[in-house]
Amino acid sequence: MKNKEAKSIFSSLENYSSIPPPELWDKIEAQLDEPKKKKRAIIWWSIAASLAIGFSVPAVLYFNSNRGNGFELNIESNTNGVVLQKNSNEKNDKLKVNKGQNKSLNEKENNNDNLNSNQVAVSTVSNNFSKNATRNQSGNNGMVRIANNKSESNAIVSNQNSTSVVSNSESSEDKSIQVTNSNSGLSNKNNNNSATNHSNGIAENTISKAASISQSNASEKSLASNQNSDFSGSNNNKKGIVDNTTSKDSLAKINSEVAQLEKVLAKSDKDKTEKKEAPKNSDKWSLQVFAGVTSSQNFNNEKTLGNTVASKQSSGYGVKTNYKLNKKWGVSSGFKINELGQKIAGVSYYNNQQQASSVAAYVPISNTIYRPNSSTNYQLVAISNNSEYLFAADSKSNVGMEKGNVTQNFKYFEMPLEVSYSLLSKKKTNIIMNTGGFVGKLISNDIALNGTSIGENKNVNDFVYGTLLSSTMQYEFLKKTYFFIEPGMNYYINPLENQSFNQFQWMFNFGLNVKF
Amino acid sequence: MKENIESYIKKCVENDREAQLKIYQLFSPILYGLCLKYMRNEDDAKDVFQEAFVIAFQKMDQFKFEGSFEGWIKRIFINKLLETLKKKKKDVFFLDVFETEVVEEEELELAPIEQEKLLEYIQELPDQYRMVFNLFIFEKMKHKEISKLLEISEGTSKSNLNRAKSILKKKILAVSNSKTA
Numbered sequence: 001m002k003n004k005e006a007k008s009i010f011s012s013l014e015n016y017s018s019i020p021p022p023e024l025w026d027k028i029e030a031q032l033d034e035p036k037k038k039k040r041a042i043i044w045w046s047i048a049a050s051l052a053i054g055f056s057v058p059a060v061l062y063f064n065s066n067r068g069n070g071f072e073l074n075i076e077s078n079t080n081g082v083v084l085q086k087n088s089n090e091k092n093d094k095l096k097v098n099k100g101q102n103k104s105l106n107e108k109e110n111n112n113d114n115l116n117s118n119q120v121a122v123s124t125v126s127n128n129f130s131k132n133a134t135r136n137q138s139g140n141n142g143m144v145r146i147a148n149n150k151s152e153s154n155a156i157v158s159n160q161n162s163t164s165v166v167s168n169s170e171s172s173e174d175k176s177i178q179v180t181n182s183n184s185g186l187s188n189k190n191n192n193n194s195a196t197n198h199s200n201g202i203a204e205n206t207i208s209k210a211a212s213i214s215q216s217n218a219s220e221k222s223l224a225s226n227q228n229s230d231f232s233g234s235n236n237n238k239k240g241i242v243d244n245t246t247s248k249d250s251l252a253k254i255n256s257e258v259a260q261l262e263k264v265l266a267k268s269d270k271d272k273t274e275k276k277e278a279p280k281n282s283d284k285w286s287l288q289v290f291a292g293v294t295s296s297q298n299f300n301n302e303k304t305l306g307n308t309v310a311s312k313q314s315s316g317y318g319v320k321t322n323y324k325l326n327k328k329w330g331v332s333s334g335f336k337i338n339e340l341g342q343k344i345a346g347v348s349y350y351n352n353q354q355q356a357s358s359v360a361a362y363v364p365i366s367n368t369i370y371r372p373n374s375s376t377n378y379q380l381v382a383i384s385n386n387s388e389y390l391f392a393a394d395s396k397s398n399v400g401m402e403k404g405n406v407t408q409n410f411k412y413f414e415m416p417l418e419v420s421y422s423l424l425s426k427k428k429t430n431i432i433m434n435t436g437g438f439v440g441k442l443i444s445n446d447i448a449l450n451g452t453s454i455g456e457n458k459n460v461n462d463f464v465y466g467t468l469l470s471s472t473m474q475y476e477f478l479k480k481t482y483f484f485i486e487p488g489m490n491y492y493i494n495p496l497e498n499q500s501f502n503q504f505q506w507m508f509n510f511g512l513n514v515k516f
Numbered sequence: 517m518k519e520n521i522e523s524y525i526k527k528c529v530e531n532d533r534e535a536q537l538k539i540y541q542l543f544s545p546i547l548y549g550l551c552l553k554y555m556r557n558e559d560d561a562k563d564v565f566q567e568a569f570v571i572a573f574q575k576m577d578q579f580k581f582e583g584s585f586e587g588w589i590k591r592i593f594i595n596k597l598l599e600t601l602k603k604k605k606k607d608v609f610f611l612d613v614f615e616t617e618v619v620e621e622e623e624l625e626l627a628p629i630e631q632e633k634l635l636e637y638i639q640e641l642p643d644q645y646r647m648v649f650n651l652f653i654f655e656k657m658k659h660k661e662i663s664k665l666l667e668i669s670e671g672t673s674k675s676n677l678n679r680a681k682s683i684l685k686k687k688i689l690a691v692s693n694s695k696t697a
Contacts, residue, residue, distance in 0.1 A: 003652075003677075006653055006681050006684070009629075009634070009688070010634060010638075010653050010654070012631050012634070013553065013631060013634055013635060013638070013654065014653075014654055015546065015549075016546075016549040016550075016552070016553060016631065016635065017545035017546045017548070017549040018545060018548050018549045018552055019544070019545050019548070020544050020545070020548040020562070020565060021562065024544075024562060024565060024566055025537070025540055025544075027566050028540070028566055028569050028570055028573075029533070029536075031566070031570045032531070032533075032536065032570060032573055251690055251693065251694060254686060254689060254690045254693065255690070257686060258683070258686045258687070258690075261682065261683070261686065262683075265642075265679065
């Protein structure tokens with residue numbers, strides 16, 4: 001059969017139309033009445049969950065790490081070393097105010113002998129009933145509202161007579177629920193009807209699905225036999241028509257040909273399933289190459305050497321592989337070169353080379369801290385391995401020392417382990433949320449004073465751990481090749497010992513993702 | 517008529533039930549027919565028809581009045597039909613071109629066959645053949661477009677069309693012969 005011929009034979013079906021069963025409109029109408037899709041709720045829940053995990057893990061780690069810092073601070077505060085500042089008890093004060101307010105409210109409720117106290121009590125009840133109203137929203141009819149009003153008025157009356165607001169509201173809540181149920185049962189006939197229809201629809205669907213499953217099973221087992229049975233069915237229908245032996249012979253011949261063809265098809269289909277499954281599996285892997293900019297942030301307004309630490313921009317790059325566990329979830333890992341940094345402006349420092357005669361005046365009291373021998377009370381710290389540069393522990397209290405800007409950069413070789421969840425997958429566009437952790441090995445450590453490197457930081461940890469949260473937006477511009485942008489954030493748990501350092505980092509990566 | 521449809525569409529965007537019913541009454545026969553051509557049986561066709569209509573109403577605000585509304589809504593239905601067929605059978609696969617025996621066939625002289633019978637034969641085709649056949653014959657799509665849409669190679673699309681035609685030919689011949697006999 002040629003294409004033209006096929007088109008002409010089937011042209012009658014080109015604009016084929018058929019009146020759908022009338023109950024379908026009712027079902028569509030019922031679906032249109034339903035609130036927004038559950039799918040959307042799932043997406044939002046998954047975003048919320050990812051954000052909650054992404055933020056809570058760094059937060060927990062941050063507070064844990066702060067406890068450690070507190071201990072270090074106690075030691076250092078005795079010697080006026082590196083200073084971190086903490087907030088006072090604002091929260092406690094607020095709590096006290098709240099408690100006071102509650103107390104006054106309780107007193108008002110207990111007195112209950114003037115208009116003001118009645119107002120307080122009524123507002124409590126109305127709050128309770130706003131909950132009722134929310135619960136009853138699904139009913140959404142006039143009767144429900146009446147029920148609420150009734151119960152509200154009951155509550156107010158009983159409130160005047162007794163002292164327990166809570167018990168009144170609870171009992172009236174029960175009443176309102178009962179009234180609502182009975183009302184909705186009586187008044188919402190239409191809704192009930194539609195519900196019945198819906199349930200019928202479900203039953204029908206279930207049956208049809210079961211039927212289709214059995215059909216598909218049968219077809220999987222043997223296409224040939226299925227087709228044969230169809231044919232025998234059509235033969236039965238045509239008992240009256242097919243009554244001479246020649247046509248029977250020709251039909252039998254054609255049937256056997258069709259059966260043979262179907263057998264061949266079934267066999268080749270089976271073979272092809274195995275062949276086709278392999279590439280599907282291989283599509284699960286992807287390789288990402290990326291680069292980006294980062295900004296290390298002073299998240300908690302921390303100070304080092306008496307001055308507030310400022311943010312520092314740097315860059316990173318890396319390679320990552322991703323394995324798709326299913327349609328939504330995936331895991332990825334790889335490696336990345338990333339830089340964490342900070343700037344401190346206006347630091348007082350002492351240059352040993354220039355003031356060699358004075359160095360003897362300072363007595364080292366630890367590996368990092370020096371105390372002047374004289375009556376002056378300021379101290380110096382050596383943050384770098386270059387002992388020729390000593391910095392004032394508190395830059396503000398030191399007069400007569402040189403001032404400069406300190407920049408620190410730590411470069412890490414990081415290995416992330418991420419879990420990714422696909423929020424949106426539409427044609428060529430994907431949006432994916434990633435969260436996880438990483439471990440990093442220090443590969444470069446540099447302190448620069450006024451732009452000139454003076455050595456390495458003494459307090460830096462060789463290995464660093466952290467968490468990350470990012471969102472990948474990718475677009476397929478070539479077959480299986482995506483361009484993506486990836487805003488995100490990193491939190492470094494332990495970059496330094498005994499010194500504050502930027503631990504939080506914004507990042508913005510971009511790159512290519514190839515599926516294979 | 518065209519203006520009427522436009523006003524119904526605008527009202528549909530505002531979730532006007534009467535306008536939605538009007539659109540349904542106008543387009544449901546052709547769209548239900550479309551579902552019957554793509555799905556294996558009436559129950560499956562009903563399911564997709566219902567889902568696709570809900571999607572169409574929900575996306576009505578995306579119609580820009582630039583092309584025909586019928587074409588737009590048909591596209592939504594075809595996308596939904598193909599998506600359902602792909603989902604329904606995870607093992608839907610397409611034969612590769614090397615298995616095809618593209619043979620020049622002789623013109624056939626066939627007795628006319630009823631619409632319903634032809635539809636039945638199409639419905640009996642395996643899902644993968646039916647998809648390609650419908651897209652090629654009724655939607656007038658090229659193999660290149662079909663291959664993109666179904667994420668298969670052009671060769672596979674051609675091969676599946678040939679398979680579909682081959683099966684249909686046998687069935688039509690059988691009926692034709694029985695009528696002439």
